[in-house]
Amino acid sequence: MNCPSCGAPLRLAGGLTSLRCDYCRCVVPLAPDDEGMRYLDEVAELLCPVCAVPLWNATLANAPVHACKKCRGLLVAMGAFEGLVEGVRAQNPGGAMPAAGDDNELSRKLACPRCHRPMETHFYYGGGHVVMEDCERCEVNWLDSGAIKRIARAPQSESARESV
Numbered sequence: 001m002n003c004p005s006c007g008a009p010l011r012l013a014g015g016l017t018s019l020r021c022d023y024c025r026c027v028v029p030l031a032p033d034d035e036g037m038r039y040l041d042e043v044a045e046l047l048c049p050v051c052a053v054p055l056w057n058a059t060l061a062n063a064p065v066h067a068c069k070k071c072r073g074l075l076v077a078m079g080a081f082e083g084l085v086e087g088v089r090a091q092n093p094g095g096a097m098p099a100a101g102d103d104n105e106l107s108r109k110l111a112c113p114r115c116h117r118p119m120e121t122h123f124y125y126g127g128g129h130v131v132m133e134d135c136e137r138c139e140v141n142w143l144d145s146g147a148i149k150r151i152a153r154a155p156q157s158e159s160a161r162e163s164v
């Protein structure tokens with residue numbers, strides 16, 4: 001995204017909720033969508049493994065992710081995953097549990113957006129009945145729309161914490 005007044009490239013400001021122009025010092029707030037996702041810019045070389053459209057640099061609950069505007073799925077680095085779950089949990093303290101995904105998802109095969117190898121499909125270890133994909137090689141997780149909220153809302157057990 002570029003600065004609306006001078007056209008210089010904007011960079012993420014601290015807190016990951018706004019963009020700043022280093023030249024004219026203007027700040028462009030990023031409005032979250034109804035899922036709390038803030039989209040920054042399109043990453044042409046990173047395609048959604050489900051819809052094959054470019055993913056976007058985005059932030060969710062102050063964690064950096066790559067998100068698909070079409071299916072609302074997201075790619076998150078394994079190192080940022082725990083912070084993302086905690087952030088989403090903090091932002092969604094109440095309300096209904098989002099609907100569970102389909103068990104058929106377990107048999108689907110997605111290719112990693114980064115290395116294009118098949119991703120590992122499994123249930124999230126920490127509960128919430130969530131199917132997720134991961135690529136050990138690229139250290140990324142793929143989550144469908146709503147999955148992160150289910151994980152955040154799942155009852156926390158000691159074993160779940162240890163396995164994250």
Ligand SMILES: [Zn+2]
Pocket residue numbers: 003004005006007008021022023024025026
């Ligand atoms: Zn500017």
Ligand SMILES: [Zn+2]
Pocket residue numbers: 048049050051052053068069070071072073
């Ligand atoms: Zn998609």
Ligand SMILES: [Zn+2]
Pocket residue numbers: 112113114115116117135136137138139
């Ligand atoms: Zn990969």
